[in-house]
Amino acid sequence: MKPSIPKGTRDFSPIEVARRTYIFDTIKRVFQKYGYQPIETPVMENLSTLTGKYGEEGDQLIFKVLNSGDFLSKVDAQKLEAKNSKSVTFDISEKALRYDLTVPFARYVVMHQNEIAMPFKRYQVQPVWRADRPQKGRYREFYQCDADVVGSESLLNEAEFVCIYDEALSNLGLQDFSIKINNRKILTGIAEIIGKPELIVDMTVAIDKLDKIGYDGVVKELIERGFTESDVEVLRPFIELKGSNEEKLAVLKQSLANSPTGKKGIEELETIFSYLTSFKLNKATVELDITLARGLNYYTGAIFEVKSNEVQMGSIGGGGRYDDLTGMFGLKGVTGAGISFGADRIYDVMLELNLFPESAVTSTKVLLTNFDAAAEKYALPILVQLRTNDINTELYPASAKLQKQMKYADAKQIPFVVLIGEEEMQSGKLTLKNMQSGEQEKLSVEEIIKKLK
Amino acid sequence: MKPSIPKGTRDFSPIEVARRTYIFDTIKRVFQKYGYQPIETPVMENLSTLTGKYGEEGDQLIFKVLNSGDFLSKVDAQKLEAKNSKSVTFDISEKALRYDLTVPFARYVVMHQNEIAMPFKRYQVQPVWRADRPQKGRYREFYQCDADVVGSESLLNEAEFVCIYDEALSNLGLQDFSIKINNRKILTGIAEIIGKPELIVDMTVAIDKLDKIGYDGVVKELIERGFTESDVEVLRPFIELKGSNEEKLAVLKQSLANSPTGKKGIEELETIFSYLTSFKLNKATVELDITLARGLNYYTGAIFEVKSNEVQMGSIGGGGRYDDLTGMFGLKGVTGAGISFGADRIYDVMLELNLFPESAVTSTKVLLTNFDAAAEKYALPILVQLRTNDINTELYPASAKLQKQMKYADAKQIPFVVLIGEEEMQSGKLTLKNMQSGEQEKLSVEEIIKKLK
Numbered sequence: 017m018k019p020s021i022p023k024g025t026r027d028f029s030p031i032e033v034a035r036r037t038y039i040f041d042t043i044k045r046v047f048q049k050y051g052y053q054p055i056e057t058p059v060m061e062n063l064s065t066l067t068g069k070y071g072e073e074g075d076q077l078i079f080k081v082l083n084s085g086d087f088l089s090k091v092d093a094q095k096l097e098a099k100n101s102k103s104v105t106f107d108i109s110e111k112a113l114r115y116d117l118t119v120p121f122a123r124y125v126v127m128h129q130n131e132i133a134m135p136f137k138r139y140q141v142q143p144v145w146r147a148d149r150p151q152k153g154r155y156r157e158f159y160q161c162d163a164d165v166v167g168s169e170s171l172l173n174e175a176e177f178v179c180i181y182d183e184a185l186s187n188l189g190l191q192d193f194s195i196k197i198n199n200r201k202i203l204t205g206i207a208e209i210i211g212k213p214e215l216i217v218d219m220t221v222a223i224d225k226l227d228k229i230g231y232d233g234v235v236k237e238l239i240e241r242g243f244t245e246s247d248v249e250v251l252r253p254f255i256e257l258k259g260s261n262e263e264k265l266a267v268l269k270q271s272l273a274n275s276p277t278g279k280k281g282i283e284e285l286e287t288i289f290s291y292l293t294s295f296k297l298n299k300a301t302v303e304l305d306i307t308l309a310r311g312l313n314y315y316t317g318a319i320f321e322v323k324s325n326e327v328q329m330g331s332i333g334g335g336g337r338y339d340d341l342t343g344m345f346g347l348k349g350v351t352g353a354g355i356s357f358g359a360d361r362i363y364d365v366m367l368e369l370n371l372f373p374e375s376a377v378t379s380t381k382v383l384l385t386n387f388d389a390a391a392e393k394y395a396l397p398i399l400v401q402l403r404t405n406d407i408n409t410e411l412y413p414a415s416a417k418l419q420k421q422m423k424y425a426d427a428k429q430i431p432f433v434v435l436i437g438e439e440e441m442q443s444g445k446l447t448l449k450n451m452q453s454g455e456q457e458k459l460s461v462e463e464i465i466k467k468l469k
Numbered sequence: 470m471k472p473s474i475p476k477g478t479r480d481f482s483p484i485e486v487a488r489r490t491y492i493f494d495t496i497k498r499v500f501q502k503y504g505y506q507p508i509e510t511p512v513m514e515n516l517s518t519l520t521g522k523y524g525e526e527g528d529q530l531i532f533k534v535l536n537s538g539d540f541l542s543k544v545d546a547q548k549l550e551a552k553n554s555k556s557v558t559f560d561i562s563e564k565a566l567r568y569d570l571t572v573p574f575a576r577y578v579v580m581h582q583n584e585i586a587m588p589f590k591r592y593q594v595q596p597v598w599r600a601d602r603p604q605k606g607r608y609r610e611f612y613q614c615d616a617d618v619v620g621s622e623s624l625l626n627e628a629e630f631v632c633i634y635d636e637a638l639s640n641l642g643l644q645d646f647s648i649k650i651n652n653r654k655i656l657t658g659i660a661e662i663i664g665k666p667e668l669i670v671d672m673t674v675a676i677d678k679l680d681k682i683g684y685d686g687v688v689k690e691l692i693e694r695g696f697t698e699s700d701v702e703v704l705r706p707f708i709e710l711k712g713s714n715e716e717k718l719a720v721l722k723q724s725l726a727n728s729p730t731g732k733k734g735i736e737e738l739e740t741i742f743s744y745l746t747s748f749k750l751n752k753a754t755v756e757l758d759i760t761l762a763r764g765l766n767y768y769t770g771a772i773f774e775v776k777s778n779e780v781q782m783g784s785i786g787g788g789g790r791y792d793d794l795t796g797m798f799g800l801k802g803v804t805g806a807g808i809s810f811g812a813d814r815i816y817d818v819m820l821e822l823n824l825f826p827e828s829a830v831t832s833t834k835v836l837l838t839n840f841d842a843a844a845e846k847y848a849l850p851i852l853v854q855l856r857t858n859d860i861n862t863e864l865y866p867a868s869a870k871l872q873k874q875m876k877y878a879d880a881k882q883i884p885f886v887v888l889i890g891e892e893e894m895q896s897g898k899l900t901l902k903n904m905q906s907g908e909q910e911k912l913s914v915e916e917i918i919k920k921l922k
Contacts, residue, residue, distance in 0.1 A: 019518055019576040019798045022564050025511035027577055029584070030591070033507040049856055051833045051863035053483035053881075054490070058610050059512060059566075059596065060475050060532075079513075082533040082562050084600040088552040096549040099541040109535055111475050113512075123472040124480055131482070133880030135866060138483070143512065147537040157511050170866035172845075294849035345472045380504045392625075396747035403502055410504035413588060413623035427586030428506075 024148070024156025031377055031429075036159075036363065038376035039188065040141050043161055043357055046184040047139040050176050052163045055138045057120040060111045069119045069344060077147045080109040113145040117162045118341075118354070125166055126345040134167030153330075153360065164354030166341055171284055174318045174337065175291030177355045178302060181322050181333055186298035188362065189371035192325040193332070194301045198308035199285050200315050200336070202268065205278020206254060206306075209271075210247050217309055218242065223255050224307035231255065254306060261289060261304045268306070284317060301325075310334050320355060327365045332358045379408060381468055382432040383425045386412040391436045398434070398446075398461055405465050425451055432468060477601070477609030484830055484882075489612075489816065491829035492641065493594050496614055496810055499637040500592040503629050505616045508591045510573040513564045520565075522572045522797060530600045533562040566598040570615045571794075571807070578619055579798040587620030606783075606813065617807030619794055624737055627771045627790065628744030630808045631755060634775050634786055639751035641815065642824035645778040646785070647754045651761035652738050653768045653789070655721065658731020659707060659759075662724075663700050670762055671695065676708050677760035684708065707759060714742060714757045721759070737770060754778075763787055773808055780818045785811045832861060834921055835885040836878045839865040844889045851887070851899075851914055858918050878904055885921065 021027065028036065044054070060081055067075050088096070091107045114120050117140045125136065141161045150156055163180065165173045181195050203220065207213040218241040222234050229237070234255055235248050243251070253271045257264050265282060272278030285304065292302060308319050310331075317337030324332055335355030342350045366372055382402065384395045395411050402409040410430070412421045418435075425433050435447040435456075445458040448467070459467065474480065481489065497507070513534055520528050541549070544560045567573050570593045578589065594614045603609055616633065618626050634648050656673065660666040671694035675687050682690070687708055688701050696704070706724045710717050718735060725731030738757065745755060761772050763784075770790030777785055788808030795803045819825055835855065837848045848864050855862040863883070865874045871888075878886050888900040888909075898911040901920070912920065 019579055020515060021511055021518075021576075021580075022513050022515055025513060027511070027581065028509040029581070030506035030508060033509050037507070048832050049859070049861050051861065053832045054486040055483060056481040056486050058474055058478035058480070059598070060478060060610065062473060062475055065472055065474075076537070079537070079564075080535040081566070082535050082558065084529070084532070086552075086554045088549075088554040088557060091552070093550070093552075096541075096552070097546070099539075099544070099546075099549070101539045101541040104541060105535065111532075113534070123474075126472055127474075128480065128482070133877050135877075137863075145512070157513065165866075168866045172864065172866045291849070294846075295853060379501050379506045393747075396744070400748060406502070408502050408504065410590075411625065413618075413621045413625045424586050424588075428504075 022156070024150030024154075026155060026157070030379065034377050034379070035366075035372050036359065038372065039359055039362055039366070040159075040161065042187050043184045043359075044139065044141065046180050046187065047163050049183075050137075050163075050180055052137045052139040052165075055121075055124060055140055056142060057114065057117075057124055057140070059113060059143075061114050061120060061123070063106065063110055063112045065123055066112050066115055066119060070115055074115065078115050079113040079145045079147055080105060081111040081113065083108055083110055114142075115146060116144050117142060117160045118164070119344075121162070121164060122342045123345055125350065126342050126347045129347060135165050135170075135173075136167055137163070137165045139163040153364070155360070159359050161357040161359050162354055163356075164341075164352055166350050166352035169351050171287045171318075172291060173353050174284075174288045175295060177320060177335060177353070178288070178292060178300070179295045179297070181320075181355065182297045182300035184357065185300065185322070185332075185362075188366060189369070190324060190326065190365065191299055192301075193299065194303050194323050194325060195333075196303050196305040196308050196321045196323065197285070197288070198304065198306055198319040199281035200317055200319060201277045201281030201284065202272070202306055203281075203309060205272045205275035205281060206251070208275045208277060210243075210250055212243070212247065215242055219251070220307045220309040223251075226255060257306060261302065264304045264306075265289075281317075288318065310336070314338055316340075318353065324365050327368050329361055329365055330358075332361045332365060334358075378429065378431060380410050380428060380430045381408045382410075382434055382464075383421065383428075383430045384409065384411045384434045385418065385421050385436055386415050387418070387437060388415045391415070391441065394441050395436050398436075401461055402465060402468075405469060407465065407468050434464065475609070477603035477607075479608060479610070483832065487830050487832070488819075488825050489812065491825065492812055492815055492819070493612075493614065495640050496637045496812075497592065497594065499633050499640065500616050502636070503590075503616075503633055505590045505592040505618075508574075508577060508593055509595060510567065510570075510577055510593070512566060512596075514567050514573060514576070516559065516563055516565045518576055519568055519572060523568055527568065531568050532566040532598045532600055533558060534564040534566065536561055536563055567595075568599060569597050570595060570613045571617070572797075574615070574617060575795045576798055578803065579795050579800045582800060588618050588626075589620055590616070590618045592616040606817070608813070612812050614810040614812050615807055616809075617794075617805055619803050619805040622804050624740045624771075625744060626806050627737075627741050628748060630773060630788060630806070631741070631745060631753070632748050632750070634773075634808065635750045635753035637810065638753065638775070638785075638815075641819060642822070643777060643779065643818065644752055645754075646752065647756050647776050647778060648786075649756050649758040649761050649774045649776070650738070650741070651757065651759055651772040652734035653770055653772060654730045654734030654737065655725070655759055656734075656762060658725045658728035658734060659704070661728045661730060663696075663703055665696070665700070668695055672704070673760045673762040676704075679708060710759060714755065717757045717759075718742075734770075741771065763789070767791055769793075771806065777818050780821050782814055782818055783811075785814045785818060787811075831882065831884060833863050833881060833883045834861045835863075835887055835917075836874065836881075836883045837862065837864045837887045838871065838874050838889055839868050840871075840890060841868045844868070844894065847894050848889050851889075854914055855918060855921075858922060860918065860921050887917065 087108045143157050143159050145157050203216050207216050222237040226234050315336035316339040319336040321331045322333035337353035339351050341352040386392050399411045433449045440446045447456050448459050449456045540561045596612050598610050656669050660669050675690040679687050768789035769792040772789040774784045775786035790806035792804050794805040839845050852864045886902045893899045900909050901912050902909045
C-alpha cells in the first residue's frame with residue numbers, strides 16, 4: 017500500500033512551513049499595527065450556514081461532511097432508489113468545510129454581536145476548501161488571509177487598506193507592485209448613463225483589452241457584446257481614459273456629471289486619495305482602474321486589486337466594500353470593507369525574486385558532533401550552555417562517523433558544526449566549522465556563544 | 470434564521486486567539502531550540518489512510534467527507550435499499566478529516582522518505598477532528614501539538630523530551646508540575662514473571678488506586694480482576710513501590726531480576742535519568758510511575774505523562790516510544806518517539822492561575838480621538854508617525870462623541886488614548902490618557918512615542 021494525499025492538497029515541508037510562516041507573520045504584524053485583531057472559526061460550519069451564499073456553482077464546490085452513525089436510516093427510501101444525489105445530500109450531511117472566510121465572519125459577527133465593539137476590525141488567517149478542479153497554482157485546500165472592518169462607513173478604512181497592502185508587501189521585500197482601485201458606483205454610473213446595467217461586466221472586460229487589441233478592437237468587442245454604435249460614442253471617454261489618477265478623475269467628473277451615483281463614486285475615490293496624501297507609501301503605486309470589476313455582485317463601493325510588476329502572476333490581493341455583510345443572517349445595516357492577501361501567489365513571487373531571508377528558514381543553528389560515549393558526555397553540558405543562551409542546538413543523538421553527521425547537518429541546512437574530538441576535549445578549545453565557507457576555528461564555549469548569538 | 474456552529478466546535482475571539490497563540494509560540498520556540506522542525510499536512514486525508522489505525526471505535530469517530538458530484542450514481546442499488554450505512558460509507562466517501570497528527574506524520578515520512586534526513590525531528594501544531602460526544606473540556610475540533618523523532622533509537626531523545634516539557638511549561642509560568650515516566654518493558658516484565666500478559670492494564674489500574682483504597686483495597690481489586698493470591702504475593706513489591714526514583718529502581722531491579730525484558734526497561738530508565746543529571750530542570754519534577762500505562766497498545770519503550778500540581782486537571786501532556794511507526798504504510802524498521810502537549814488544558818490551567826501576560830493580549834496600543842474634520846486632519850500625520858515607530862495605533866474612523874470613543878477603547882482594552890481637541894492642536898501638546906489609571910499628561914508626539922515604545 018503506497019500512501020498518497022487527496023488531489024489538490026499539499027504537505028508542507030519544514031522549509032515551506034518556515035517560509036509560509038514568515039509571510040503570514042509579516043502580514044499579521046501589519047494587520048495588528050492598524051488595529052485589526054485575530055479571530056478563528058471552526059473548519060466545519062453547518063451546511064445551512066454556507067449554502068446559498070456562493071451561487072449555484074459555489075454550492076457544488078462545497079465539501080460536505082457525512083453525518084456520523086447510521087446516516088441512511090432516516091433517508092426516504094424512494095430518494096435513495098432514485099439515486100438523487102443532490103437531494104440526498106442534505107439528508108446525510110449537516111456540516112461542511114468552510115469555503116471562504118467571509119461567510120464565517122458574517123456568521124461570527126451575528127452570533128457575537130453583543131460581545132464585540134463596533135467598528136469591529138478583525139483579521140483571519142485560516143485554510144478554506146473548494147472542490148474545484150485542481151490545476152497549477154489552484155488547490156482544493158488553501159489559506160486565505162483576510163482583514164475586514166464592519167460597522168464603519170469611514171473611507172479612512174479604505175485608505176488604510178492601501179497602506180496595509182503597501183506596508184506588508186514592502187516588508188516582504190517586493191519592490192514594485194500596483195494597488196489598483198475602482199469604485200462600484202462609477203461602474204453603476206456608466207451603466208446608468210447608457211441604460212444597460214446588465215452589461216457592466218461585458219463593458220469592463222472589453223475595455224480592459226485596450227492595450228492588447230487597440231481602440232478599434234475594443235469597439236468591435238463592445239458591439240459584439242450588445243452595445244450600440246451610440247453607446248460606444250458615450251463610452252469613448254471611458255475607453256480612452258488614461259494619465260495620472262487626477263487626470264482620470266477629471267475626465268470621469270465631466271463624463272459622469274449627470275449620474276448622481278457616478279458622482280458619489282468619484283467623491284469617494286477623491287476622499288481616499290486625499291487620505292493617501294497623508295499616508296506616505298513605500299513601494300506601492302496606486303492606480304485608478306475603471307476596468308476593475310472583481311466580485312461585482314458583492315462590492316458596493318471601493319474595489320481593490322493588487323499585482324506584482326516584477327513577476328508575471330495573477331492578482332496577489334483584492335477586496336472592497338460591501339454594504340450588507342450580515343443581512344444573510346438577519347442582521348441588517350452593517351456595512352463592511354475588507355481585503356485579502358493571496359498567500360500562495362505571494363509565496364511564488366517571493367521564491368522567484370529570491371526574497372526569503374535566510375533567517376526565515378534556518379532552524380537549528382549548531383550541531384555538536386558525537387564520536388563516542390566520552391565525547392557525548394563531554395558535550396552534554398555544552399549543549400545545555402548553548403541552549404540556555406537561546407541558541408538552537410542539537411547533539412547528534414548517537415555516536416557515528418564524521419561523514420554521517422556532516423551529511424545530517426547539510427541536509428538540515430545547519431550553518432555551524434562543533435567538532436568534539438580527543439584534542440578538543442583535552443584543550444577545551446572546540447573546533448567550530450562554518451558549513452557554508454568550510455572555515456574552521458578553535459574556540460572556547462564562551463567564544464562560540466558570543467559568535468553565534 | 471439564527472446562525473450557529475456545529476456542536477463540539479468553537480469560535481475563538483481576539484483575546485482567545487492571542488492567548489492560544491502565546492501558548493503555541495512558546496511551545497514551538499522550545500521545539501525549535503531542540504532541533505525540531507515544523508511540517509504541515511492537509512486537513513483531509515484519504516479515508517483509506519486513516520481507517521484501521523485507531524481500532525473499530527476510532528474508525529466510527531472519523532469524520533468522513535462526502536464525494537463531490539453525483540456520489541450515488543455508482544453505489545450498488547441493493548446496498549442503498551438495505552440502508553447499510555456502514556458499507557455505503559466507503560462508496561460515497563473517499564476522504565476524511567485527520568483524527569490525530571501521528572498517522573498523517575507516518576504517512577508523511579513514508580511519502581517523503583527520499584527527501585528527509587534521518588533522524589527526522591518534526592513538530593506539528595494543527596487541529597484534529599473526532600466525532601466524540603462533546604462534553605466539558607472535550608471538543609470535536611481541537612489542536613494537537615506534537616513533536617516526534619523517527620530514525621533514532623538514542624535515549625537522548627527521551628531525556629530531551631523531559632527537558633522540552635520542563636522548559637516549555639516553565640516558560641509558560643507553571644511553577645509545579647510532574648513529568649511521570651514509565652517503560653513499557655517494565656510492565657511486560659511484571660506480566661512475564663506472573664504469566665498473565667493480558668492483565669497488564671488491569672494490574673496498573675488496580676495498583677494506581679493505592680492512595681485512595683489502601684493496600685487491602687488494591688489486593689481485593691486485583692483478585693476481582695483475575696489475579697490469584699500467589700500472583701498478589703509476587704506483585705507485592707510493585708504495589709508497595711515508593712520513595713525516590715533511585716529507591717524505586719533498586720526495588721524493581723531486585724523484583725525483575727529474572728525478566729530480561731524487565732531488566733532492559735530498567736536499564737533504559739537509568740540511561741534517561743543519567744542524561745537528566747546533566748540537564749538541570751527548571752520547575753518540573755520527574756517521577757517514575759509504574760502504573761502509567763497510557764496508550765499501551767502503541768508504546769514499546771518509555772511512556773510519559775505530565776500533570777499540573779497546582780490545578781486539578783487531567784494530564785496536560787503525554788507520549789512515549791513506539792518501535793514501528795511507519796510499518797502500517799509498508800516502511801519497516803523505523804523507530805520513533807514523541808510527545809504531545811494538551812493545549813486546551815494548558816489554556817485552562819493558565820487561566821485559572823492567571824498566567825497570561827498582558828503583552829499576550831493587547832493589540833492596539835493607542836487610540837487617537839476624532840472629534841471633527843479639523844482634528845482628524847491634524848491626527849493623520851501623528852498616526853503615521855506612531856505607526857512608523859512600530860506602535861500599534863488606531864485613529865477613530867469618524868468624528869464622534871468622546872464617550873463613544875472611550876467606550877470603544879475600553880471594549881478593545883486599548884491601554885492609551887490620545888485626546889486631540891482645540892487646545893491640543895494649538896499648543897502641540899497632546900493629552901495622553903492612561904486608561905487603566907485614568908492619569909492624564911500633556912506631551913509632545915515625540916514624548917508620547919518615547920513613552921509608548
